[in-house]
Amino acid sequence: MPSDAQNAPLVTLEAVTKRYAAITALDSVNLTIRAGEAVCLAGENGSGKSTLIKVLVGVEQPSGGRVLFDGVPQTRLTPTAATAAGVQVIFQDFSLFPNLSVAENIAMTAERATGTVMVRNARAHARAAEMLARVGVELDLDARVERLPVAHKQLVAICRALAADARLIIMDEPTTALTEREVARLLDLIRTLKADGVAVLFVSHKLAEVLEVCETVVVLRNGEKVAEGPASEFDSASLTRAMTGRDVATAPPAPLDPASPALLKVEGLGRAGAFEDVSLTLHSGEILGVAGLLGSGRTSFAKALFGLACPDRGRVTLDGTDVPLGDPIAAAASGIGYVPEDRLTEGLFLEQSIAHNIAVGRFDTHTQNGVLNLGNLWSEAADWLKRLSVKAPDPTAPVRSLSGGNQQRVVLARWMARQPRVLILNGPSVGVDVGSKAEIHGIMADLAAGGLGIIVISDDLPELLSTCHRILVMKEGRITEEVTGGAKVSEADLSHRLAS
Amino acid sequence: MKSFDWKRNEVLVFAVIVGFCVLATLRDPNFLSIPTLTDLMRNSIVLGIFAVGAMVVLVSGGIDVSFTAVAAFAMYATTVILRDLAPDMPWPMAFAIATLIGAVLGAINGVLIAFFGLPTLIVTLGTLSVFRGFLLTFVGTLQISNLPPGMRDFSRWMMVRGTNSDGSFYSLPWAFAALVIIVVATWFILNRTMLGRAIYAIGGAPESARRIGIDVRGTQFFIYVFVGALAGLAGIIHASMARISNPFDLVGLELSVIAAVVLGGARLTGGVGTLTGTLLGVALIVLVRNSLIVIGIPSTWQSVAIGVLILVGTGLPAWQAKRAEAQQT
Numbered sequence: 001m002p003s004d005a006q007n008a009p010l011v012t013l014e015a016v017t018k019r020y021a022a023i024t025a026l027d028s029v030n031l032t033i034r035a036g037e038a039v040c041l042a043g044e045n046g047s048g049k050s051t052l053i054k055v056l057v058g059v060e061q062p063s064g065g066r067v068l069f070d071g072v073p074q075t076r077l078t079p080t081a082a083t084a085a086g087v088q089v090i091f092q093d094f095s096l097f098p099n100l101s102v103a104e105n106i107a108m109t110a111e112r113a114t115g116t117v118m119v120r121n122a123r124a125h126a127r128a129a130e131m132l133a134r135v136g137v138e139l140d141l142d143a144r145v146e147r148l149p150v151a152h153k154q155l156v157a158i159c160r161a162l163a164a165d166a167r168l169i170i171m172d173e174p175t176t177a178l179t180e181r182e183v184a185r186l187l188d189l190i191r192t193l194k195a196d197g198v199a200v201l202f203v204s205h206k207l208a209e210v211l212e213v214c215e216t217v218v219v220l221r222n223g224e225k226v227a228e229g230p231a232s233e234f235d236s237a238s239l240t241r242a243m244t245g246r247d248v249a250t251a252p253p254a255p256l257d258p259a260s261p262a263l264l265k266v267e268g269l270g271r272a273g274a275f276e277d278v279s280l281t282l283h284s285g286e287i288l289g290v291a292g293l294l295g296s297g298r299t300s301f302a303k304a305l306f307g308l309a310c311p312d313r314g315r316v317t318l319d320g321t322d323v324p325l326g327d328p329i330a331a332a333a334s335g336i337g338y339v340p341e342d343r344l345t346e347g348l349f350l351e352q353s354i355a356h357n358i359a360v361g362r363f364d365t366h367t368q369n370g371v372l373n374l375g376n377l378w379s380e381a382a383d384w385l386k387r388l389s390v391k392a393p394d395p396t397a398p399v400r401s402l403s404g405g406n407q408q409r410v411v412l413a414r415w416m417a418r419q420p421r422v423l424i425l426n427g428p429s430v431g432v433d434v435g436s437k438a439e440i441h442g443i444m445a446d447l448a449a450g451g452l453g454i455i456v457i458s459d460d461l462p463e464l465l466s467t468c469h470r471i472l473v474m475k476e477g478r479i480t481e482e483v484t485g486g487a488k489v490s491e492a493d494l495s496h497r498l499a500s
Numbered sequence: 501m502k503s504f505d506w507k508r509n510e511v512l513v514f515a516v517i518v519g520f521c522v523l524a525t526l527r528d529p530n531f532l533s534i535p536t537l538t539d540l541m542r543n544s545i546v547l548g549i550f551a552v553g554a555m556v557v558l559v560s561g562g563i564d565v566s567f568t569a570v571a572a573f574a575m576y577a578t579t580v581i582l583r584d585l586a587p588d589m590p591w592p593m594a595f596a597i598a599t600l601i602g603a604v605l606g607a608i609n610g611v612l613i614a615f616f617g618l619p620t621l622i623v624t625l626g627t628l629s630v631f632r633g634f635l636l637t638f639v640g641t642l643q644i645s646n647l648p649p650g651m652r653d654f655s656r657w658m659m660v661r662g663t664n665s666d667g668s669f670y671s672l673p674w675a676f677a678a679l680v681i682i683v684v685a686t687w688f689i690l691n692r693t694m695l696g697r698a699i700y701a702i703g704g705a706p707e708s709a710r711r712i713g714i715d716v717r718g719t720q721f722f723i724y725v726f727v728g729a730l731a732g733l734a735g736i737i738h739a740s741m742a743r744i745s746n747p748f749d750l751v752g753l754e755l756s757v758i759a760a761v762v763l764g765g766a767r768l769t770g771g772v773g774t775l776t777g778t779l780l781g782v783a784l785i786v787l788v789r790n791s792l793i794v795i796g797i798p799s800t801w802q803s804v805a806i807g808v809l810i811l812v813g814t815g816l817p818a819w820q821a822k823r824a825e826a827q828q829t
Contacts, residue, residue, distance in 0.1 A: 080713065095711050099704035099771030104697065109712045112694065119692050 007034045008071060010199050011056065011087070011168055015065035018051050018223075025051040027223045028065060033168060038190060038200040038213050040231065043220035044243050044433040045403055049203050052220070053170055057089055058082040083113070086167030092176065094157040098146035102139050103128040105156050110163040131159035134196075135189055151182040158189070168199045175209050176430070179293045179459055180495050187213050211235075219243055236462065244435045253287060253445060256469045260284045263453040264336075264422045266305070269314030274300035275477035278314070282422065282453040287444060289468035290457045293498055297477035299341060302426045302457045306338035307331040318421060337415035339408075341426040341457075347411045348399050355381035355395035358414045384413035388443060405436025412443065422453045429463060441467050461494050473497055509765030509817055513780040516809065520787055524794040531794055535670040538660065542672060543786045545741070548679045548779065549734035550757040551764075552686050553727035555778045558761055559690070560723050561703035561770025562620035565754045566609060567731040569631040572750045574601040575735030577639050579745035582648040591654040591740070598736035599729045605631055606728015607721070614720035628751070635747055644745040655740040675737045682730060687775050699723060703770030759806060760785040763813045784809065 011033045018026040026048045033039050043049045054060040055067065058077035067074045069085040096105050107124035128141055137155050139148070145156060154174065161169050175183050190200055190213045202210050211217070217234045219227040219242040227242040234242075264282040269275070275297035282288050292298035303309040305316065310326030317323065324330040328338075340346035349357055358381045359366060366377045381395045388409045390402070399410055408428065415423060428444070429437040444467055448454055458464055464471050471483045471494070481497065483489050524531040550567055557564040578598040582589055605627070612623045647655075660672040690696035698719050701709045710716055739745040762768065763784060764777030788805050792798075797805065 083713070091711070095705070095708040097701050097704040097708055097771070100697075100700060108697065108701065112713065117694055119694060119697060 007036070009033065009068070010035050010070065012068040012071070013052075013056075013065065014068065016052075016055055016062045016067065017064035018048075018055060018060060019063045025223050026055070026062070029220070029223075029225050031218060031225075033199050033201060035167065035197045035199055036194045037215050038194060038202065038210075040210060040214045040217040041201055041203045041220065042217060042239055042243055044435060046222075047220040047243070048223040049220055050172075051223075053089060053172065053203060056082065056170065057087055083109075083164065086165055087170070088161035088164055088166035088168070089170045090154070090157045090161060090172065090174065092173040094153050096145050096153060096157055096160075098144070100145060101142050102132075102145060102148070102156055103141040105145050106131055106159045106163050109160055110165070113164060127163050128159065131163045134162060135159055136192070150177045151179075151185070154178070154186070155189075162193075162198075166198060168201060169193070170201045170203060173204050174202060175204065179295075180461075180498065181293065183209050211239075221245055240434050243433075253467060253469055254449070256283065256286050260286065263319065264455075265317045267315050267317075269301070269304060269311050269316065271300060271304055271309060271311045274309070275304075275474070278474075278479055280472060280479070282455060284451050284453055285448050286470070287448050287454045287456060287468045289464035289471035290455060290474055291459065291461065291464055291471050291494065291498055292457070292474035293459055296474045296498075298457050298459075298474050299426060301474070302338070302341075302424055302455075305331075305424055305455070306336055308338070332418065332420075335421035337418065337420035337423045339411050339415065339423070339425045339428060341430065343407055343411050348407060350400040351398050353396045354385065354390075354399055354402070354410055357399050357410050358384055358395075358417055360414065362418060380417060381413075384417055385410075388413050388416070389439070403433070403436070405432040405440065408432055408436070408440060409443070412440075416447070420452070422455070423447065424455045424457070426457045427460070428456060428458070429460065437463070459498075461498075465489065465494065509763070509813065510774065510777045510780055512813055512816065513763055513765075513777065513784055516813070517780065517784050517787065520784075520791075520795070524791055527796060528794050530666065531791070533664060533666075534662070535664055535668050536791070538670045538672045539790060540783065540786055541676055542741070543790060544779075544782050545673075545675050545679050546734050546738045547753070547757060547760065547786060548782045549682055549730055549737070550753065551760050551778050551782045552682055552775065553730040553734075554754075554757050555761045555764070555766050555773045555775070556686065556690070556699065556723055557620070557727055558758075558766045558768065559703045559770065559773040560699045560720065561706065562613065562720070562723070563758070563768070564609065564620065564624045564724070564727055565758070566605075566624035566628040566631060567727055567757075568750045568752065568754045569628045569635070570602050570605045570728050570731040571735030571738065572747055573605060573631050573635045573639070573735075574598040574732035575739045575750070576635060576644075576745055576747040577601055578732075578736055579644050579647065579651070579739060580639060582650065583644060583646075587648050589648065589650050591650040594648070594650050595733060595736055598732040600732070602732020602735065603725050603729040606725045606731070609728065610721040610724035613724060614717040628754070632751055639747070641747055643747075645743070647739065647743060647745060651736070651740045652743065655743055673741060675741055678733065678737060682733075683775055683779065690775070695719065695722070700771060703772075705771075756785055756806070759810050763810060765817075 009032045013029055013031040015028040015030060016026055017024065017028050029052065041049055041052065051060065055062050058079045058081060061076065067077055074081065103125050106128040110127060111120065111124055125141060132139055135155055135158060139152060139156070145153060148156065158169065174186065178186065187210065193200065202214065204210070211231050211234060214231040217227070217229060217231050217239070218225060219239070221243060260283045262281050263284045266278060266280045269278045278301055280288065290298055290301065300309055304311045307324070307326050307328040307330065315322060316325065318334055318336065321334065323334050323336065349360065355378055359377045363372060366373050378395060385395060390406050390409045390413070399407055402410065429440055432440065444454055456464060456468060472479045473481045473483065475498065483494065521532065550571070553567055554564060575598060578594055578601060581597060582594055609623055609627055612618050613620050655673065657674045658671045659674045659676060663669055690699065698709065698714045701714055702716055702719055706716060735750065738750060760781035761773065761778050764774070764779070764781030766773030766777065785806060788809065789802060792802055792805055
């Protein structure tokens with residue numbers, strides 16, 4: 001939507017600088033957002049995106065430069081003043097109240113702003129219903145938010161911002177938790193909001209998806225604005241280059257040796273209500289993708305392969321030997337490794353050291369007469385950290401202190417130390433920034449070249465297309481087709497096959 | 501997901517109460533009578549007031565175990581003040597003093613929790629011990645059975661009094677009205693004021709509450725003062741009804757009270773809890789404590805019965821929710 005010439009800027013940042021002690025988080029950044037305009041703010045972790053949001057909403061005061069709302073300079077901007085000016089943030093976790101109803105969640109901010117002491121249920125309900133109608137979705141106003149699917153929670157958060165008379169909605173990583181179809185629906189909603197004169201600022205490191213609704217792209221790197229321009233001039237590759245400052249290779253995988261032996265065989269695997277009759281053959285050195293939307297059964301299937309869910313029928317063989325079903329310890333012992341989707345809750349002991357996170361599950365191999373040989377444990381951990389180029393201060397630091405990309409490498413290191421034959425990666429680059437993602441893909445390619453078989457389960461189609469030799473499409477619990485990876489299939493084509 | 505109704509705990513507790521009454525009536529046809537009902541109501545007064553306070557704390561995402569010590573302190577200190585300084589003071593003044601003492605002690609919890617940000621269980625475990633020790637060391641350890649006349653008058657003030665057809669006496673003191681007033685007032689605060697909604701909001705997601713500008717500290721401080729005041733009032737009512745002020749009383753009840761609240765569906769993790777559920781939980785606990793013998797279970801089994809009720813009453817819905825979740829993935 002082209003912005004009218006008479007459209008005065010809604011929010012302006014003039015040479016905003018923010019220093020924390022010796023670190024410059026933002027270095028003289030200029031930014032203008034007009035009513036009805038959508039701006040992409042791209043940058044990797046640590047590029048200054050979050051600091052910029054904090055300055056915009058008045059949580060942090062800039063060390064230099066100024067913030068203008070409607071052309072009026074704001075001295076000592078506070079969160080209250082920012083809210084009054086119509087700036088609303090939709091956090092990645094949505095910041096809703098899971099225990100309260102949809103209506104209350106939507107109306108609470110606006111109701112509080114009226115200064116009322118009493119609860120005004122009728123008014124709150126009417127307000128909530130009006131906002132839901134505005135975004136064009138029907139939800140039960142009395143349903144508790146904790147029962148809603150992620151996409152609906154996001155809609156509730158958007159309605160809450162609108163109910164508080166938002167003129168600029170800042171969306172932090174809005175697409176991370178959504179499937180492709182839900183993203184498309186979100187983009188439609190953004191178009192509607194823009195037509196109503198609401199401005200949107202997307203803040204993300206996964207922006208290719210939202211480019212089509214944006215007018216402007218601004219890229220931050222190390223606190224500086226390194227690129228700015230009309231969205232039409234950016235594509236996935238140029239955006240990545242601007243964010244990382246280097247070209248990230250997305251070369252298709254090296255072709256698989258047709259003579260490579262079959263490693264893992266899955267025959268007629270099924271679990272009632274989750275997936276049915278899944279058969280596949282994984283060859284040594286092959287990276288096999290399983291593409292599926294949320295709810296397609298992809299995660300149940302991945303868990304079943306590693307024994308975390310017990311299939312009702314079918315068999316899994318590795319090198320011709322049966323792998324016991326429904327028993328993760330036996331699966332690991334027979335040479336299968338599993339990197340879960342949510343490494344924070346399923347993969348890591350966040351408070352424990354990096355070295356322990358790598359060694360966990362294999363303490364017996366570091367044991368001599370029942371006593372743990374710590375020297376052995378440390379040296380092995382250090383070795384793996386180096387081989388996977390984990391940027392860690394030292395192996396004794398808690399895993400919590402690492403970035404997403406480095407945490408994922410720690411999970412990988414744990415499995416590599418066990419020398420598995422087959423590795424199952426469920427969403428290997430969820431919440432990992434672009435640079436690290438490419439490095440993780442590099443690690444996968446190296447491992448495959450060494451003879452490992454890898455199964456990647458994901459709904460990140462570009463990721464699958466650039467890493468996998470073959471991609472199986474999973475829909476409603478069944479494998480519906482097989483696609484050859486590399487450049488032969490386009491992302492749009494694959495996306496269509498998934499959703500149709 | 502649909503099968504998990506939010507009212508489940510209340511419904512379950514209500515069903516158990518009905519079942520208990522049916523069993524008791526089968527064993528003893530006299531069970532279903534006005535004296536049983538007034539006994540149940542009378543015994544619910546102190547426990548009920550405590551439970552209302554404990555529920556508000558649970559809803560806000562905290563837990564308070566010090567309220568019984570607050571109640572004992574307020575009760576005994578008020579009795580001593582009346583006895584030594586103003587023996588002729590009318591009961592409303594005595595009640596006001598006890599409530600005030602309770603509120604001040606609650607404010608100590610409030611300061612430590614809201615302004616120093618300490619964990620609620622640790623703070624209240626500490627103050628439970630401190631308040632009790634302070635009471636026994638500095639205020640006194642002797643039972644006062646000769647209550648000041650104001651308190652005695654209150655205890656004789658009956659709402660309902662009569663004789664059943666079989667000749668047994670029954671009565672319900674006006675103290676029951678205190679429970680009713682507290683329940684109505686608390687319901688109003690929780691459901692009809694923005695302050696009450698802020699309490700639910702904080703219990704559900706404290707960080708989100710802070711982000712939308714809710715004064716989390718102020719709200720928490722209010723909660724602990726409120727609960728302290730309720731405990732003080734419950735304490736003085738307890739002494740008046742028992743016609744004795746014993747500094748060793750009340751402490752030890754706190755877990756039964758929290759059990760009643762949890763049975764009524766309040767979540768220990770905060771954000772969820774209703775007054776209906778809380779009152780049903782109290783009724784069930786009181787029934788089990790008073791009338792287990794009627795259905796032929798020896799009273800030594802009381803704590804076993806309460807424990808089983810908690811395990812089943814709170815475990816069943818949690819287990820069902822977990823199963824529903826497992827079905828989804």
